[in-house]
Amino acid sequence: MKKTLKISLIILGSFLALILIINIGFSLWLKYKLPDYLKNKTPYQITYQSLNVEILSGGISANQIKIKTKQPNNLETIALEGSLGILNISRLGVIELLKNNRIEASSIKLVKPDLRVRLAKPKAGKSGKDPIPFMINNIEIDHGNIGVKRSDETQLFSAKDLNLNVKNLSLNQDPDELPFALDSYNITAKDFFFRLDQIYSITSSDIKTDNGKLEIDDFEMKSLVDFKNWEQSFRSQKSLFGIKSKKLTFDELVFSKTKLSLKNAQIKDPEFVIQNRDNKVVKTSKKKSRFDLNFENFDIINGKLSILKSNGKKTLSIAKFDANIKSFLMNEETSKNKLPFSYQDYKISGNQFFYDAGQYYTVDLSSFDVTSKSIDLKDFNLNPKVSRAEFVRMIPMENDLFDISVNRVQLSGLRWKFENDQPDILLKNARLTNVDANIFRSKIPRDNPKEKLLYSKLLRTIKFPLVVENLDLVQSKLVYEEDKPDSNGPGKVIFTNFNMNVKNLNSNKKKGANTNVPIVINCKFMDASPMKVNWNFDTANMRDNFTIGGYINNLPANDINPFIKPYMNITATGTITSLNFDFKGNNDIMNGKFRITHKDLKVNILDKDTKEKKKFLSAVANLVVKKDSKKFPESVDIYVERNKQRSFFNFYWKGIEDGLKKTLLVVKID
Structure with a gap:
């Protein structure tokens, strides 16, 4: 046993001695042969004041170095030109440098480097990507001015007065990962430039770190190609991005090949510009990224946003906004969800919001405040882009033109999530x-x-669970106008002082939940008469049953002429002291009770085409108009069949119209 151990120790000692001898021999070669080798065998003209090789450590140091490529037009090698005050290299891979134009070393320190670098041309048969030009674990640069270009002379990196200390750096060419990873870094630099990929570059006037905090002044990420060239050459991408900011700060910035983590990130006075292509994306990649992005706390202060169409016109813009997001995470796991990221909380506020909503409308807001639980919008406007006459000429068939403003929209108690790829x-x-x-x-x-x-059916068509427990319209005004070819001007119905309360607005997607929707409306009809409506429907009822009832009091007959004139071809004078209705219906029919009382009521019957008064027929009609409402029946029965190409309110009006005809006149008016 002792003999075996002794033999093993002798073999191990001999092996270690051999390694030591080889290392010393290689170091001696570096010391005495490297100068001649650099001069005669490398593609560079190198001069220096002194050169020192440490035999035991294998380190190389030199000072007052000048370097120049012998054949600057040879794209097969890395081109170098410039000078260094001091160069220290630990464990340089000389063979790799000479054979493959690649620098491998444990660490490197450059003092006052002033270098222009042009990378070698990618080798034939490769993917076309430039090879990684160096593999150095630790890099230290002291007051450097450095520029790096690709073989085609496109700028890859540049910085002035660069001071850099990087520990355990590793480079990477996987497109789904970060281009580099590192353990720690310190940096200061002026006029910084870095090309991210074929499209984007990053620039900054000043970069510095202070106790782990990174500050970037005059940051800009911009496209290196114009929009037309981008649109033609990068068909798998939907949008082209641009970002400018006066200052970016990060309390902690952590890099790895598959993760970028930011702590207390802040971007001040940024301008975000996004330009979208109009045509559909030609190619799409279904490959999911393995890259993780984690923001512990991220603030945008005094930002601006513009989203542009391909012609440069704005689709969306925000003149000023502030935002905060906490615990934002996007990784391979979250990318499987409908919402491809997670967060703890967020808040966004801003003003002067604009959105181009398509062919007919624009939307604008004076200000907005949005959190994960509430939304507050002020001075909301839905604005038509065209006049009524233009709209009528543009639409292929009947449609409504909306002009809507809201002083304030407040949504509170908001809770939402994604379940089974559907929002709730x-x-x-x-x-x-x-x-x-x-x-x-x-x-x-x-x-x-x-x-x-x-x-009720329209709400059922919503494919996900939606419940609004309480909806209020407060002190509002609604005007509906309908223009017929055979009328003189549009018929008009006006509701002012409009107050509406809706309970339990729902999409009938929660099992066992209450699906009844009660609606109460109080307003002034035709801006003159008190009106109340009670309306009720059930989103779970497949026949779409509903009830609607209410009253209008003290209505001057003149006030309803704008609507009954084009539709009933009559006008009226006097006062309708009360109008009561109690209807029930479904998707096919509506019936119920209607009652009207009036005072000094007279009607004029109009010619259907000319709208002129038919004197004789009007005189006859007024002879049979029931002037004394006390003799009216308690109520009349109405019955109408629904035209399913018309809205609910058309259906409702037909019931009122049927009641008016049956109570005002005892003769049929054609």
Whole structure:
């Protein structure tokens, strides 16, 4: 046993001695032969004041170095030109440098380097990517001016007055990962430039670290190609991005090949510009990134945002906004979800929001505040882009033109999540204050044959769970105008001082939940008469049953002429002291009770085409108009069949119209 151990120790000692002898021999070769080798066998002209090789450590140091490529037009080798005050290299891989133009070393220190570097041309048959030009674990640069270009002379990196200390650096060419990873770093630099890829570069006027905090002044990420060239050459991408900021700061910035982690990141006065292509993406990549992005706390201060169409016109813009997001995480696991990231909380506030909503509308806001639990919008406007006449000429069939403003929209108690790739939204309260809505429809275009769904069915078409527990419209105004080819101007219905409360607005997607939707409306009809409506439907009812009832009091008959004139071809004077209705219906029919009382009521019957008064027929009609409402029946029965190409409110109006005809006149008016 002792003999075996002794033999093993002798073999091990001999092996270690051999390694030591080889190392010393190689170091001696470096010391005495390297100068001649550098002069005669390398592609560079190198001069220096002194050169020292440490035999035991294998380190190399030199000072007052000048270097120049012998054949600057040879793209097969790395081109170097410039000078260094001092160069210290630990464990240089000379063979790798001479054979493959690649620097391998444990560490390198450059003092006052002033270097221009052009990388070698990629070898034929390769992927076309430039090879990684060096593999150095630790890099230290002291007051350097360095520029690096690719073989095609495109700038890859440059910095002035660069001071850098990097520990355990590793480079990477996997497109799904970061281009480098490191354990720690310190940096200061002026006029910094770095090319991220074929499209984007990053620049900064000043970069520095202080006790682990990174500060970047005048940061800019911009495209190196114009939009037209990008659109033609990079068809798998939907958008081209640009970011400018006066200052970026990170309390802690952690790099690894598959993770970028930021702690207390802050970006001040940024301008974000996104330009989208109009055509569909030609090629898409289904490969999911293995890259993790983690923001512990991220702030945007005094930001601006512009999203542009391909022609440069704005799709969306925000003049000023602030944002904060906490514990943002995007990784391979979150990418499997419908929402490809997770977060703890967020807050966004801003002003002067603009959105181009398509062919007919724009949307703007004076200010907004959004959190994970609430939304507060001020001075919301949905603005038509075109006049009514232009709209009528543009639409292929009947459609509504909306002009809507809201003084304030407040949503509170918001809870939402994704479950089984579907959103699940619960909203405790929605409050819309001072809504001013004008809805215009022309009957000149051809009818739209598409069925207009009743609201219960329309809510059921929402594919995910949605519940709004309480919705209020406060002190609002609604105007509906309908223009017929055979009328003189549009018929108009006006509701002012409009207050509406809706409970339990839902999409019937939660099993066992209450699906009944009660609605109460109080307003002034035609800006003159008190009106109340109680409306009720159930989103779970497949026949779309509903009830709607209410009253209008003290209505001057003149006030309803704008609407009954184009539709009933009559006008009226006097006062309708009360109008009561109690209807029930479904998707096919509506019936119920209607009652009207009036005072000094007279009617004028109009010619259907000319709208002129038919004197004789009007005189006859007024002879049979029931002037004394005390003799009216308690109520009349109404019955109407639904035209499913018309809206619910058309259906409701037909019931009122049927009641008016049956109570005002005892003769049929054609």
